Amino acid sequence: MKPTIKDIAAKSGFSIATVSRVLGNKTGSYSEKTQIKILKVAKELGYRKNSVAVDLVKKRSDVIALIINATPTNFSTQIIDGIQQRASELGQGVIILYAGNRDNGLQHKAIITALERSVTGILLAAIEPDEQDLALLKASRIPYCFVSLYLGTRDILAVSSDNRDLAYQATQYLIDRGHTRISLVGIDGYHTGSQRQAGYRDAMAANQLTAADILSGDYSYESGVKLLQQVHDQGVTAVIAASDMVAAGLLTAAQQQGLTIPRDLSIMSIDGTIICQITTPALTSVTQDFYRIGSQSVNKVMGQPAEDFIPVVITERASVAVQK
Amino acid sequence: MKPTIKDIAAKSGFSIATVSRVLGNKTGSYSEKTQIKILKVAKELGYRKNSVAVDLVKKRSDVIALIINATPTNFSTQIIDGIQQRASELGQGVIILYAGNRDNGLQHKAIITALERSVTGILLAAIEPDEQDLALLKASRIPYCFVSLYLGTRDILAVSSDNRDLAYQATQYLIDRGHTRISLVGIDGYHTGSQRQAGYRDAMAANQLTAADILSGDYSYESGVKLLQQVHDQGVTAVIAASDMVAAGLLTAAQQQGLTIPRDLSIMSIDGTIICQITTPALTSVTQDFYRIGSQSVNKVMGQPAEDFIPVVITERASVAVQK
DNA sequence: TACAGTAAGGTAAACGTTTACGTAATCCGC
């Protein structure tokens, strides 16, 4: 049987209250001798506190739940790093709940799990909530914040890049380099997706250019591979990929078709993870600051001042050519 | 205030015992009318069970803790998928605890967190435990299993590829294609690393070839980039990379030096994740079955029959040339 | 001497469940 404070109390001759106090460092209500003795007994017994009991009586967990989906995207580690770092500065642990791959059932289950565990806050990374999810979250009294997803209203806590601006910048970057036929590829119609679509369309319109049809996909490598043909058919000279993975898919598919990047097609990627360095040529990207997105979202959920939108930056590599 | 079963009991006119029974589906000890009424009241009140209290009285969690480190490697999603899937089949939830990047402090903290939460089992993915970690784990009464890491003894539960065999196969594959000067790059001296070193050396010896010096690193992209020069200096014709990331680093560094892969240098990678498809040329790899490693480790920790070593497979892509 | 104040520690309630045990009512067979 795992030893409890009761065992320590019995063996040390003090009451459980005193034991609890020294173990919890509630200084000022016990003598040094007592402290030493109790600590010694605790160590002898191999005592380890039962957090479950603590949480029950304290009615909270000092734990932030991070719900994350499994889209084989690769920025999650950076987000997690940021969250972990900031959380631990604020004395919070982090547990990660996995919501499968755009699986509404698992998503819902993950939220319920978090709710049932009376965590301090819930972070939802790259999760598109459905009505039910939102209702659940709202009904609970615990704070939640979307990470890397902006639902279009300030009423719901969120930290992300400004996706409209991000796509606008990407588009403008290509236009500035002489491209006029540009398409946007591998994107969906949910919040992030439609915000980026808007940015792309606005930038095209602002330059008196006509936007191409959006080629929709799911941000994955496979999407990129599959959509290359359609990109080719559109006859564009440059493409904005919805993610590094899409960009990588486009790139390999293009090379298999005998195209030379960027001579035959310029590719601008969105994300700027390490994937961009791995490909040949390296991918020019609009780079998001995922670490900061993560750390700021912890601030948000803990009620501290935090930024809503984290600036992006364009990282020039080798996948965009100047169009004459 | 969050409603409790006490509130439901009061409002429905039954005792908390009965409420608990219908909510817990302990069939056979209440009438259908009772069930309907209680369920209705519960819904009205927006009742949600407090798992913390449940865990306390039941003295267990129905949760498996997965401790994972943040090495920016990319196979973790596959492992997590396998774990999640199998765990949910066995009625277990999964919480992921993040152990930083080879950070012994965080690692230790993560283990303690798991221990304090009376989880059903602990899975340690790609974690090299130190003495303290091991002592902690052993002292607890809860089962643990290393994932994708074999500590060299059957006394400690583990599921992984057979790393010696894996490296042997990789080496033999290159030898079979005419390479005689081969080196092993980006690897460390811990368990996985030294097992692979042994496999490499054994294969070389078995073919009367002399092994090159091992070029050590930490499985990262940066390691690969940094070590390319030394590979070049060794004058080998083929190289085995410790991971896909190392392979990718070697590849881009080589291309920057003006080398053509695989004409000037053959690269054999270890892991076989999607990274191998993204690079140009695509990387030939010995591919691990991470999903299966994950799911089998759940079996292990749940006391079910499970495999110790999951077979690997060689996936031919385009980064290895035949040496005449 | 008396009294307030303080240091050190004990008592017991509370957190929200589950479940062993008890009990009253109903049912069944004969």
Add this chain to the structure above:
DNA sequence: GCGGATTACGTAAACGTTTACCTTACTGTA
């Protein structure tokens, strides 16, 4: 119409902590 099962519930203890509230003994001060 009696005894034993069974059904449908209630009572209360237990899980391992924290903490509000007491108690006791001592210290210092007037």
